[in-house]
Amino acid sequence: MGGWPRGFHQARTVVPTVLNLSVLAFFFGLDVRDILYKLVWLGPSTNFSFQPRQGWLYSRNHFSSRRPPICQQTIVSDFHARYGISALDVPLEWISDPGSDAEVELLEMLDVIGASTDLARVVCVEGFQLDHGPGRYVSTVFGCGSATYFRSAMIGYHATSIVNFLADKSWLTVDHLSFLELGFAIRQNDISEFTVSTTPDGHLDLEHFTQINFSSYGALYCLLVATDMLLLWLNVFSAGEDSPVEMMSRSLFRSTPVVVLTVMSHVLWWLMILPNVIVFTWTEDTVGQIQACLTSVRVWVLVVLLVNSVWDSVALVHERLAYQLVKRSYVSMLEVMAVAGLVAYGFRYRVFSIGSVKYGIEKQRVVDVDTFAGWAVFANTYNDDLDTIITTRLDVISAIYGPLAQILGTSLGGVVAVLVLKGIFIHLYQSARMRLHVVADKQAGSKPVSAQSYERLPLERLLNTAIRARSLMRNGLEVESVHEGELFIGPSLYFDFGLIVQERAQSKATCRRLGK
Known part of the structure; x- marks a missing residue:
């Protein structure tokens, strides 16, 4: 997973903190803005995803005339059909203004994703901005690390409307089985919520909650x-x-x-x-x-x-x-x-x-056992070869x-x-x-x-x-x-x-x- 080092290179500090027996978190401090990013292991796993949803959703947040080439690729254009999601009618106020800081964030993110030759190795994370002290938070900031170049990009500080697209797309996965063009599909999408509290000794305590949603559809x-x-x-x-x-x-x-x-x-x-x-x-x-x-x-x-x-x-x-x-x-x-x-x-x-076993065959979820010593990192991705499978x-x-x-x-x-x-x-x-x-x-x-x-x-x-x-x-x-x-x-x-x-x-x- 070449995107991991790229995702860390902007971090001022990386402090692992054991929250309880089954959760390990990393806290990042970015050079440009102080944002609390969360990378959570559930047991030996972590809550990350790869580029398909980010590429599609970032493209939707941009004027069509100013979208880079990656927005025209099938990994973006076929997103609705792949995940069984209805086309989103994007209000004008959600679209970034030309030349604005929000558009710069979007273009930088799309450039990081588009410049990676092995898209399956682009690592994307979600997090939130700790600006109100202890309390409940949802994901508002998102980032991706390139698998080809030593680059990463963050979005959500200026392009705040991106949360309207990504808030409920964590761990987006589709299990699609087809027999003679008759399909049975199960889609998973999650919503991440975080609770930050102060311990008696003055340290911050982070709890991560995941709301899992499953939707089934298809002729079968x-x-x-x-x-x-x-x-x-x-x-x-x-x-x-x-x-x-x-x-x-x-x-x-x-x-x-x-x-x-x-x-x-x-x-x-x-x-x-x-x-x-x-x-x-x-x-x-x-x-x-x-x-x-x-x-x-x-x-x-x-x-x-x-x-x-x-x-x-x-x-x-x-x-x-x-x-x-x-x-x-x-x-x-x-x-x-x-x-x-x-x-x-x-x-x-x-x-x-x-x-x-199924995800291993289809390469929809992959495991990295090398980047973090002693930990196995599970990440979400999508194998575009699945788009061509009829049976x-x-x-x-x-x-x-x-x-x-x-x-x-x-x-x-x-x-x-x-x-x-x-x-x-x-x-x-x-x-x-x-x-x-x-x-x-x-x-x-x-x-x-x-x-x-x-x-x-x-x-x-x-x-x-x-x-x-x-x-x-x-x-x-x-x-x-x-x-x-x-x-x-x-x-x-x-x-x-x-x-x-x-x-x-x-x-x-x-x-x-x-x-x-």
């Missing part, structure tokens, strides 16, 4: 919202019965269209892990970290669908074997949720490193969805382990009970109905689905019951396959499909 984001609204409607009105008590009584995890919509929704939703990564990594608030963690364990729905899909495939290939295994073990949805939650928690650091690269997709695939695979293995352990326990328990009733079974002389060869029951043949063989996920071991020598499907399995039992007479019951 609209598809995600529409899919979630449709799923909400389907879940609320799935039963369609006359009595409101029966609303939401049926699980839709067996409905193929709903399963497809749910998978699509959660796969798209996984992109929202990127804001959670920032919140979890940056915040020092425990509540914020817990919120980010809880949001990230929503994968349990995908685990439920995966277990059902895998077992349906087993039943399709070998229905009799699936039935025999279902009779010997089962897993409940709560157990699947618990397994998925534990696995997601175990992979939390892998999940929360998605952002750094997101496979390595970026792998960086985002790789942890999700690991969580799903490990969770599936955890569910299998639960099934095996429960199967062993159930087998031992049933063996102990069978030894108590072996004499009675021999005297009966007839084979129990439930132990006869497997074949589909009339209701299963009517619906053309193996209800018992497919019911691995349920709340109890029993999948069938015997009444007067006849075998019946367990009542708890009806709802999963869209059936309800209605009493029509004193001793008769009928089944009908939900929603029919």
Whole structure:
């Protein structure tokens, strides 16, 4: 990051001050004006950005006829499209007057940026002018250090209107994923606030607060919202019965269209892990970290669908074997949720490193470990090669969805382990009970109905689905019951396959499909 030494060369003093256990600040004194500049590390990181936003915003603060060549480059002209920001209608009073000190500041800043051949190494910082003593401040002064020449420039002392452009553009970043020209974008922009107070021994104490804002947009984001609204409607009105008590009584995890919509929704939703990564990594608030963690364990729905899909495939290939295994073990949805939650928690650091891996591939955030001994400096930049990408690269997709695939695979293995352990326990328990009733079974002389060869029951043949063989996920071991020598499907399995039992007479019951 060649811009660091250039950014320091105007400083009269550089005094590192430890503010607390996780924040280190540098205080600059400029030769021309006394300004307090803040360079803050959150842990080992710092709050800096690079030239794209500065070049665009400084250009907007200048008359078009007097703008230097850099204002015509794509890094400036494509700024709106890149970050999804609407064009700003600049009032005349915000524009610097020709020949004024404000225009000189702007031209000097644009010259520093434009003269740098490697724009990705131009370091820009934000700060404020300490002119009212202790109190609250926002960023009002901004500076950039050239990566090519030993030069730096500051702006905001005369060109005060620049704060209208830059106040909410700290850490401006866009995560854009595109599939066949359908995009999903998440934009981050921050607002920096500072509190200066006096300690009992007379020293100044600086606290830095960052308000993080995330905005999502794009065709795929609209598809995600529409899919979630449709799923909400389907879940609320799935039963369609006359009595409101029966609303939401049926699980839709067996409905193929709903399963497809749910998978699509959660796969798209996984992109929202990127804001959670920032919140979890940056915040020092425990509540914020817990919120980010809880949001990230929503994968349990995908685990439920995966277990059902895998077992349906087993039943399709070998229905009799699936039935025999279902009779010997089962897993409940709560157990699947618990397994998925534990696995997601175990992979939390892998999940929360998605952002750094992605930014490393795209070179949107870079790390400098050489300039400051013992400290790693994280800085914001933009790789203009991303403007030419129509479909997101496979390595970026792998960086985002790789942890999700690991969580799903490990969770599936955890569910299998639960099934095996429960199967062993159930087998031992049933063996102990069978030894108590072996004499009675021999005297009966007839084979129990439930132990006869497997074949589909009339209701299963009517619906053309193996209800018992497919019911691995349920709340109890029993999948069938015997009444007067006849075998019946367990009542708890009806709802999963869209059936309800209605009493029509004193001793008769009928089944009908939900929603029919």
